[in-house]
Amino acid sequence: MKADYIRPLDFRAGCVDMTHGSGGRAMAQLVDELFLPAFDNAWLSRLNDQAQFTVPGRRMVMSTDSHVVSPLFFPGGDIGCLAVHGTINDVAMAGAAPLYLAAGFVLEEGFPLGELRRIVESMAEAARAARVPVVCGDTKVVQKGKGDGVFITTTGVGVVADGVEISGDRARPGDRILVSGTIGDHGVAILSHRENLGFETTIRSDTAALHGLVAAMVEAVPGLHCLRDPTRGGLATTLNELARQSGVGMRLDEAAIPVAPEVSAACELLGLDPLYVANEGKLVAICAAGDAERLLAAMRAHPLGGSAAQIGEVVEDARRFVQMRTAFGGQRVVDWLTGEPLPRIC
Template structure:
């Protein structure tokens, strides 16, 4: 038998599983990095094989955001933890009006996790990053014993640059401002919920997970003076609006009839006893702007694929108690409060 010089048997992604050596810093880890991460993410910074990525900083203000992902199940209709971990951080960076540039990715893997699943996840991340035009330039891998993790957890950190003249921040909502959302609420949370073991119901609902910086770029180009942008993820729209109301020291008044919610999502929420206002989104944004900019922004949003169902859902008002209130479709009025407790654990 002849063995080729320098030959290493490739990782068996079909049958192999993560073991403790994949996080040991030894040869097995180097091989995993090389054959999986470097191959999938494929960029000059990773190819340099340093412990850090070194890049030129463009002019302007730098933005940085980080996000950990522990979603269960790892694969769901419309996405998986891989693309979600890219979209989550890209969106956090983009909500400042910035163009996201670079990401880091840190993996905590559980011993015994199928390497094939890891490959699917990493390739999904690579695809999402490519599509978003960001490079995953540095990373880390750790392995914990079986039973000490849940398959895979991914933390990503992103940096981007805010264009000149853009100042988007949670404390800039002013009485009279309009509140816009970019589309239907609750798709991600309900898609995940539909897979949970003890609920299993059939649905055609897919997660809305998507990178929103393209939509944000169009909006900022049309109206540089957007006051607030935020993506309503965990806790849903209700919690996001309460955060902004407190930050800006204002109240809000929503109209229930104008909230965009898919028929199937509304029905699933009804059946599960959930309120779509509190269910997570992963590809939607809330925009707060001066009233004279609302119409133009709505048009810009609606002409983008990720903002087709954009809607004006209410206005910012003066209120020393910072309540978010809603005129119900029924004709009464109520508070839309912070989320209490945990409605759906491990949603992202």
């Protein structure tokens, strides 16, 4: 029998063209030769328009995240693994176990197939390592100039155990605020690779799937109040979101907030505040004061929480201000991010 595709995809010199999004044979070939072998799972290989699965437990969690990062490849990762980690983390921040992912690709005409393969393989590797398969997907192609290489949207579902009630509106005065590690690494790694900034660093993105860390934390403290990953807008914006949702204020201790010296130095040079720089492998946790020590120990025992720290506490404040005692000894507000200092960071 004649092979379905006379010529295999040219991953060395070939490019995405409009036919790869046409729904015809060229698209089928892209699926057969790239996506199916990379993601390699029983749901996807059945080639249905949807994936069917049964889920344990009663409460499901669902989240979605679009990724438009520029550049597509950066120190410590690329848009592929970022798209997997980003959605796994959004699901995990409910204290849930992520189960399955869906992926939607918007490809720009002319994008090199070789780079697409690198991205898809990185995604598949991240999904395998996290044990969360990509079970369905979609590909569209837009004309040259109407996109910027690749945009990826991922959607994830997971289940959350009975008794776990993690939500951004549960912070209460007296609660402790913890962060899982150094802040600002991802944003600075991305910035260092932007073409118009001629500076080099050894900083790598912290992009990582946090559901393992979350599982260890929930096991140690099932009554955990809030979890959130401080991505765009950084730690400062995430804490302001939580303060608003819960109707509380916060008091931080600047000296306790972990920042890598290289990140701190890069931020000095670029006039940025690490509190506002994005992270992709860190989380903020809020728990009752009596649980804080146990939670911190559980975080520090996990490979992704080695430099976890308690950075402040929740206070009563109708104005919902996040305030900080500066390392210098003064006091100040830590406000919402204003404007857009770092576009397309994830």
